[in-house]
Amino acid sequence: MADDLLQDLWLHQAADIAVNTLTIRADRVTVHAATTGDEAGCPSCGAVSTRVHSSSRKGKNFTAFLPAISKDALKKISAEVRSWRLHQQIRLTFFDLARRINPMVRGWMQYYGAFYRSALHPLLRRINAYLMRWIRQKYKRLRTFKKAHACWLRATHQYPRLFAHWAWTPRAWRSG
Structure with a gap:
C-alpha cells in the first residue's frame, strides 16, 4: 500500500509538490511537503489540502492546509x-x-x-x-x-x- 501511495504522489503531483521528508512506518506513510500552489492533493481519492489563512488562539496569523473536497x-x-x-x-x-x-x-x-x-x-x-x-x-x-x-x-x-x-x-x- 505504501508503494502505491508513493507512486501516486510521484506520478500525479510531481509538478505541484516538492517532498521534503518521507517517513514510512508499518501503519502509515507521512509526507512533509512544500507546495508551489494553493492546493495539493491526491487526485485519485478526490481530496485536496487547501491553503487557509488562520489565526491561533493567541492571535498569531499563520497559513494552514485543510483537507477538503477537490x-x-x-x-x-x-x-x-x-x-x-x-x-x-x-x-x-x-x-x-x-x-x-x-x-x-x-x-x-x-x-x-x-x-x-x-x-x-x-x-x-x-x-x-x-x-x-x-x-x-x-x-x-x-x-x-x-x-x-x-x-x-x-x-x-x-x-x-x-x-x-x-x-x-x-x-x-x-x-x-
Missing part, C-alpha cells in the same frame, strides 16, 4: 446530482426521494466532509434547491414562493432528519 470531485458529484433530475420525479413521494438519495449523500458527507464540512455546503444547498423545485412541481398550490417557502419550513421542522444532508443544512435551499 474541484474535480465536486464537479463529478454535481453531475451525479443533476443526473437524478429530482425536480422531475413528481411521481415519487418525499419519503421515496429521501430513501433514494440518502445513502449516496450520507456517504459523500462522511467521506468528503470529515474535515472541512463547509466545502460541501454549496452542493447540499443545491440538493435542497432541487427538492424545493420538486415541491413546487408536484403540488400546484405551492407554486408561489411564499406558499412553497412555508411548506419547506414546515417539512424541515416536522421531519428534521428525513434527508441526510439536513443535519448540516436543514433550512438553506437558496444557492445565493
Whole structure:
C-alpha cells in the first residue's frame, strides 16, 4: 500500500509538490511537503489540502492546509446530482426521494466532509434547491414562493432528519 501511495504522489503531483521528508512506518506513510500552489492533493481519492489563512488562539496569523473536497470531485458529484433530475420525479413521494438519495449523500458527507464540512455546503444547498423545485412541481398550490417557502419550513421542522444532508443544512435551499 505504501508503494502505491508513493507512486501516486510521484506520478500525479510531481509538478505541484516538492517532498521534503518521507517517513514510512508499518501503519502509515507521512509526507512533509512544500507546495508551489494553493492546493495539493491526491487526485485519485478526490481530496485536496487547501491553503487557509488562520489565526491561533493567541492571535498569531499563520497559513494552514485543510483537507477538503477537490474541484474535480465536486464537479463529478454535481453531475451525479443533476443526473437524478429530482425536480422531475413528481411521481415519487418525499419519503421515496429521501430513501433514494440518502445513502449516496450520507456517504459523500462522511467521506468528503470529515474535515472541512463547509466545502460541501454549496452542493447540499443545491440538493435542497432541487427538492424545493420538486415541491413546487408536484403540488400546484405551492407554486408561489411564499406558499412553497412555508411548506419547506414546515417539512424541515416536522421531519428534521428525513434527508441526510439536513443535519448540516436543514433550512438553506437558496444557492445565493
